[in-house]
Amino acid sequence: MTLSLFLFMLTFGAAITGLLTESIKKFNENQNRETNPNITALICAFVIGGIGSLIEYSLLDISLTFNNILCVVLMIFCIWIGSMIGFDKIKQTIEQLKGMKE
Numbered sequence: 001m002t003l004s005l006f007l008f009m010l011t012f013g014a015a016i017t018g019l020l021t022e023s024i025k026k027f028n029e030n031q032n033r034e035t036n037p038n039i040t041a042l043i044c045a046f047v048i049g050g051i052g053s054l055i056e057y058s059l060l061d062i063s064l065t066f067n068n069i070l071c072v073v074l075m076i077f078c079i080w081i082g083s084m085i086g087f088d089k090i091k092q093t094i095e096q097l098k099g100m101k102e
Contacts, residue, residue: 001062001071009075013052014082017044021083038084038093045080 021041028035053072062068084093 001068005056005060006071006075009049009053009056010078010082013045013049013075013079014085017041017048017079017083018085020044020048036096038096041083042080045083046076049076049079 018041021037021044024040024044025035025037050072053075056062057064057068057072
């Protein structure tokens with residue numbers, strides 16, 4: 001995977017993940033359900049980043065080597081962080097994950 005392809009997929013994926021997370025959050029507010037938006041963003045990043053990367057590999061005839069699969073995992077993580085935009089959201093997520101153990 002080239003750097004330009006990675007950055008393009010990161011930018012596009014983070015934007016789509018952010019929009020999808022917000023729409024799910026608004027839908028849940030209308031249904032009077034309480035969800036964790038950071039975990040919702042992680043699930044959306046997994047779907048958009050993982051499946052999007054694999055579709056992109058398929059369209060560009062890129063073989064699935066160990067390095068490319070590692071890039072898919074990295075893409076999921078980067079899209080998740082990029083969609084949350086900001087250190088405060090990352091800090092909030094870490095605190096929420098710590099609270100889940102107790």
